[in-house]
Amino acid sequence: MKFCSHCGHTVVFEVPTGDDRPRHLCHSCGAIHYVNPRVIVGTLPYLGDQVLLCKRAIEPRYGLWTLPAGFMENGESSEQGALRESWEEARANLRVDDLFSVYDIPHINQVYLIYRGELTDTEFGPGPESLEVELFDEKDIPWQEMAFPVMTETLKHYFNDRAQGQFSLHRGVIKRKL
Amino acid sequence: MKFCSHCGHTVVFEVPTGDDRPRHLCHSCGAIHYVNPRVIVGTLPYLGDQVLLCKRAIEPRYGLWTLPAGFMENGESSEQGALRESWEEARANLRVDDLFSVYDIPHINQVYLIYRGELTDTEFGPGPESLEVELFDEKDIPWQEMAFPVMTETLKHYFNDRAQGQFSLHRGVIKRKL
Numbered sequence: 001m002k003f004c005s006h007c008g009h010t011v012v013f014e015v016p017t018g019d020d021r022p023r024h025l026c027h028s029c030g031a032i033h034y035v036n037p038r039v040i041v042g043t044l045p046y047l048g049d050q051v052l053l054c055k056r057a058i059e060p061r062y063g064l065w066t067l068p069a070g071f072m073e074n075g076e077s078s079e080q081g082a083l084r085e086s087w088e089e090a091r092a093n094l095r096v097d098d099l100f101s102v103y104d105i106p107h108i109n110q111v112y113l114i115y116r117g118e119l120t121d122t123e124f125g126p127g128p129e130s131l132e133v134e135l136f137d138e139k140d141i142p143w144q145e146m147a148f149p150v151m152t153e154t155l156k157h158y159f160n161d162r163a164q165g166q167f168s169l170h171r172g173v174i175k176r177k178l
Numbered sequence: 179m180k181f182c183s184h185c186g187h188t189v190v191f192e193v194p195t196g197d198d199r200p201r202h203l204c205h206s207c208g209a210i211h212y213v214n215p216r217v218i219v220g221t222l223p224y225l226g227d228q229v230l231l232c233k234r235a236i237e238p239r240y241g242l243w244t245l246p247a248g249f250m251e252n253g254e255s256s257e258q259g260a261l262r263e264s265w266e267e268a269r270a271n272l273r274v275d276d277l278f279s280v281y282d283i284p285h286i287n288q289v290y291l292i293y294r295g296e297l298t299d300t301e302f303g304p305g306p307e308s309l310e311v312e313l314f315d316e317k318d319i320p321w322q323e324m325a326f327p328v329m330t331e332t333l334k335h336y337f338n339d340r341a342q343g344q345f346s347l348h349r350g351v352i353k354r355k356l
């Protein structure tokens with residue numbers, strides 16, 4: 001951030017009075033430009049024993065598999081956003097059972113909220129950001145070709161909970177790979 | 179948003195190619211300035227049968243009561259942020275039991291994540307954004323002087339769960355009052 005989005009003046013990066021960390025400040029109009037983590041909303045869509053995955057048609061992680069998810073938009077609830085992303089990426093319609101996982105990824109300033117839900121039809125297919133959309137049995141999940149650790153974690157918890165016959169909320173922190 | 183924070187040029191508000199909603203676009207440098215919901219992190223601190231509330235020393239809702247909470251910062255997990263806010267607003271130290279509530283407030287573009295946890299000492303007291311910090315029994319909660327519906331909902335679920343002897347995650351959407 002170099003310029004004030006309110007007045008166009010150059011911003012500085014310094015600690016505002018009464019604050020404890022540097023922000024982008026405009027000394028011309030007085031605006032403080034806060035930058036906060038973003039929320040990624042998505043779903044774990046299942047049908048019978050199978051779960052739905054999307055093969056990414058965009059960077060990062062082009063060609064790798066993921067659950068449908070994307071940035072939450074203003075004006076929507078996280079569940080609405082998760083359903084919107086499921087439609088956009090996988091043309092998937094589903095009925096949400098519950099919130100299934102909440103993951104923080106502090107080093108990229110993201111919070112993931114993933115809802116678990118059953119597909120209500122089999123009319124799914126790739127949206128513009130997916131190459132393929134497919135249902136997988138647990139034994140066929142492409143574990144070595146998953147795009148994001150947060151999705152791998154979520155899937156592992158799903159299959160584990162399913163085996164135990166009870167689903168609960170899972171949360172955690174995904175740390176930077178060393 | 180009137181000016182591009184990257185190059186200082188005037189931005190326009192229109193639908194980018196391939197998108198489905200208007201964004202702030204810079205035709206000079208090509209930047210698209212996304213605006214997304216913000217995450218509010220907080221805690222429900224308890225000690226024995228009592229819960230900790232803060233009387234707000236800032237607007238909005240000056241003088242009304244709330245649970246300690248504030249905007250999640252970049253680089254922290256939601257739990258870390260919740261503990262940070264508890265310290266900043268209430269000088270409260272606590273040991274987190276679990277994530278307790280997840281609320282969307284779409285009309286103000288906020289997602290609340292509230293963690294439940296026991297105070298580890300009684301050295302709490304008002305930080306700069308609080309007038310008073312106090313422990314309340316359920317019967318003494320100032321229900322008519324609560325600052326935010328999301329906190330009232332969270333407290334009601336807490337006392338209800340406690341009466342039933344089992345805590346679970348609560349989620350919901352807070353709608354605009356009509």
Ligand SMILES: [Zn+2]
Nearest residue numbers: 004007026029
């Ligand atoms: Zn300015």
Ligand SMILES: [Zn+2]
Nearest residue numbers: 182185204207
């Ligand atoms: Zn620009």
